[in-house]
Amino acid sequence: KNEVEQSPQNLTAQEGEFITINCSYSVGISALHWLQQHPGGGIVSLFMLSSGKKKHGRLIATINIQEKHSSLHITASHPRDSAVYICAVTWRRRSQGNLIFGKGTKLSVKP
Amino acid sequence: NAGVMQNPRHLVRRRGQEARLRCSPMKGHSHVYWYRQLPEEGLKFMVYLQKENIIDESGMPKERFSAEFPKEGPSILRIQQVVRGDSAAYFCASSLSGDTQYFGPGTRLTVL
Numbered sequence: 551k552n553e554v555e556q557s558p559q560n561l562t563a564q565e566g567e568f569i570t571i572n573c574s575y576s577v578g579i580s581a582l583h584w585l586q587q588h589p590g591g592g593i594v595s596l597f598m599l600s601s602g603k604k605k606h607g608r609l610i611a612t613i614n615i616q617e618k619h620s621s622l623h624i625t626a627s628h629p630r631d632s633a634v635y636i637c638a639v640t641w642r643r644r645s646q647g648n649l650i651f652g653k654g655t656k657l658s659v660k661p
Numbered sequence: 662n663a664g665v666m667q668n669p670r671h672l673v674r675r676r677g678q679e680a681r682l683r684c685s686p687m688k689g690h691s692h693v694y695w696y697r698q699l700p701e702e703g704l705k706f707m708v709y710l711q712k713e714n715i716i717d718e719s720g721m722p723k724e725r726f727s728a729e730f731p732k733e734g735p736s737i738l739r740i741q742q743v744v745r746g747d748s749a750a751y752f753c754a755s756s757l758s759g760d761t762q763y764f765g766p767g768t769r770l771t772v773l
Contacts, residue, residue: 583762585764591750591766591769592764592767593752593754595754595762595763598760638704644717644719645709645716645717646759647692647694647709647717647759647762648706648720649696649704649706649762651706652703653703
């Protein structure tokens with residue numbers, strides 16, 4: 551069993567839909583990261599959070615430490631949101647640079 | 662302010678050759694991380710460095726792989742005697758003080 555599990559693996563949505571991607575983890579963490587990997591391969595860090603909720607534009611990330619669960623929401627989705635979204639955690643027992651990654655959720659938004 | 666730069670973007674090597682991958686962190690960043698993404702697989706941590714020091718190399722194979730981040734110049738990930746299984750995308754990231762990581766565009770290594 552992976553230490554970081556994401557669901558769904560693949561997601562197809564129509565433009566304008568509200569999207570939720572889930573991440574569950576099994577270890578004690580000091581931080582959780584959401585990353586976006588573009589079709590060309592580049593990676594962008596979207597959020598780093600250790601509690602509560604963060605919002606940036608149409609993206610919202612939440613984390614529930616007790617339940618070891620995080621969600622990434624995209625409101626009013628757009629085709630340009632099509633990418634792989636990756637959840638990663640910093641395990642409390644490891645150095646802060648040692649991220650453990652989920653396998654990613656491939657999102658495709660159709661016009 | 663330029664982002665994280667990696668070069669080369671694509672590197673082709675024959676089995677047994679050496680591969681050197683370079684990473685220039687964002688200006689002012691002293692924390693550098695290297696990750697590997699094998700084809701059709703997720704990202705895996707390799708090594709975490711601060712200037713002149715290796716902080717955590719627990720993800721790096723024990724043989725043939727080494728990394729450095731000298732006082733001056735870029736961080737280097739060196740792979741000696743490459744094998745086909747080393748073919749992957751290698752990403753570098755940097756951070757100011759261990760917080761948000763900024764990723765480079767990656768180096769795609771192909772071993773023939």
